[in-house]
Amino acid sequence: MPPIRARSRLVTRLFAPLGLLLLAACAGIPVQEMSDARQAIQAAEEAGAAEHAPAALRNAKRLLTSAERKLQRQAYSSARADAREARQHAAEALRSSRRFEP
Numbered sequence: 001m002p003p004i005r006a007r008s009r010l011v012t013r014l015f016a017p018l019g020l021l022l023l024a025a026c027a028g029i030p031v032q033e034m035s036d037a038r039q040a041i042q043a044a045e046e047a048g049a050a051e052h053a054p055a056a057l058r059n060a061k062r063l064l065t066s067a068e069r070k071l072q073r074q075a076y077s078s079a080r081a082d083a084r085e086a087r088q089h090a091a092e093a094l095r096s097s098r099r100f101e102p
Helices: 003-026 031-046 054-072 076-098
Strands: none
Touching (some): 031 054
């Protein structure tokens, strides 16, 4: 076997498991994203978002509920996207609410 081909196989054998490990990490349950979204919604609620930014808070809660349903169906990538978007809407609601603080 030529040396180049041997090196190529060696590299493949070494890095293929690493690639699979990275891929598995990306496809895993979005625990951190879900937690971040829940905390952001709670912070927005505590800052009075229900009164000052109801639409943004409603959207955040709707997206979190959607993410939870997708988790049940093991649609992790889609659940992760919804959770991230929920966090963004909650952050928007929080910013809006803070404008009204004394």
